[in-house]
Amino acid sequence: MSNCVSVVLGQYGWSVTYTTQSICTLKGSTVEMSCTYTYPSGTVTTTLWFLKKGNPVSLSGEPDYKGRVMYHRDKKNGHTLTITDLRESDSATYMFSFITDQTRWRYTGSPGVTLSVTDLQVKVTPTWWATSKTLTCSTTCTLTDHPTYIWYKNGQHLDESTSPQYKDPVSKNYDDTYSCAVKGHEDLHSPAVCFQGQSCNRVTYTKRRICVLKGSTVDISCTYVSYYSTTSSFWFRSDKSTPEDLTTDPGYAGRVEYPGTYRGPSSLRITDLREEDSAEYRFTFKTDNFEWGHSFPGTTLSVTGLQVKVTPAAEGQKTLTCITTCTLTDNPTYIWYKNGQRLDEPTSQQYSSNTLVVLGHSVDSYSCTVEHHEDLHSPAVCKYELNYYSN
Structure with a gap:
């Protein structure tokens, strides 16, 4: 993060200090933007964050931010804006403004906080045939806070590094698939890419997060491609020490089924949902060559x-x-x-x-x-x- 910047909004002690001027973070994650402010006298009656490009209207009232914005004000004139489930369209400059009971106008801090929202993509170089290639976990901006990158090969945890680049000199197979994530946001991994060609193993979950009602029924689904013939496949909870087929778990007895099992159970149905069913669910398949998916992020279910x-x-x-x-x-x-x-x-x-x-x-x-x-x-x-x- 950059150093704090203090902006004087006039004379006689009016100021706003932003903790950072720019943030680059992942799509789907949560971000906090904070500042402190000073004023000579009186009581603050109104505080708000708004988009620099628009009118000074509180973000909490903007339709695009409905249910995703929270304000937190502390006793020492600090104020924090939290935005959840970030979208690329949230990339913008955010500014803080306040009014006191002794003024009729609002005081706004410039230049504000510039937020850039990015997703992760794996780039493979060189693109032609080679037994050794460099993989790059690419973003459209430089992620804040120098993250640790996590690499997955065929859905299994491969390595961690502070560098966004990784070289795997061992892989020579057409079917090897790679994906990356950053530590602390393992559920926000990149799409999987093939080391060679396009016909390779992959699992794509239809939704990364689902929130449904207690007592209802949920369908969690994925699509998958196996370069080799599969010998078995099933769904499991990621918090189990050993992956266990949900259809054999006593806690789900009579409540779990795999509808439409042609070419494997690509859909999981859980009925009569309970709050303790809240967990991350993953799909795995086995071939004669390897087993996919034990450490690869799946779909997180929340029951309320x-x-x-x-x-x-x-x-x-x-x-x-x-x-x-x-x-x-x-x-x-x-x-x-x-x-x-x-x-x-x-x-x-x-x-x-x-x-x-x-x-x-x-x-x-x-x-x-x-x-x-x-x-x-x-x-x-x-x-x-x-x-x-x-x-």
């Missing part, structure tokens, strides 16, 4: 229940929020129930979002669920909680 959170709104009102411990996959439609009866106005968005405003003195009870899982209700929030509970 629904809860109704109550917060004060306007006078005499409460805001109900249907919350989960992870962001549900596929952006579901929420459904609200009042005294066990569904609230439904097809022409309005009022009852299809995860929030609902009700009278604080209501004697009614409320619960929520999501479309297509109407049998998986949250616990009901009742009269006592609406009158007295807030968070």
Whole structure:
């Protein structure tokens, strides 16, 4: 990271100090941007981060950042912006601004923090036939904090290095496949590439992360190519000391199946999901030559229940929020129930979002669920909680 930079926003002690001016990090990861600020007197009433290229509108209100932005303010005039599940489109310059109760205008720190979001790609040189080649874990910007690179060969952990380059003089096979990741972000590995040619072993997971409801059913899938004929294949949990076929695991008895097993179980179905099913799931296959996938990242499953959170709104009102411990996959439609009866106005968005405003003195009870899982209700929030509970 670069050194701190202090920006004076006028005279008499107005300033913003960004911890770093530039960050390069991986697509799918989480980033924190922080600063400290000073002012001569008064009390800060408003703080916000916004995109330099746009209007000074808080990121928390931008549709593209919905559910991915968090603000944290400490007691020493420090402020941190956290963005999760980064996308390449998040690459931009972010600026911090604040207002005090003694001013009518906002003070903004320049030049801000420039964020670059990149993915990983493996490049092989030379591209023509050779028994020894150099592999490069390539990014579009230089990753911050000098990461350690992890190399995988045929889905197995191969080596670690602080250099983005790796030379494997042993590999001479058409079917050898390579991928890279950085330590601490092993789930964000690059696509696999062939050492020679294009017909090689590979496994590609349909989704890297899935968040679904407790009690529901999930399908986790992948596509795979085996250069040689496979002798066996199965799914397993990565947190097991030894890979174990889920169909033989007592904890999944009667809840696991491999639908569509033509050419191997490329799909895993788990029914009646439990919170303890939250784990990373990987697919492996064996040939007469090698075994794929024990250390290669797979699909991470998070299982959550629904809860109704109550917060004060306007006078005499409460805001109900249907919350989960992870962001549900596929952006579901929420459904609200009042005294066990569904609230439904097809022409309005009022009852299809995860929030609902009700009278604080209501004697009614409320619960929520999501479309297509109407049998998986949250616990009901009742009269006592609406009158007295807030968070």
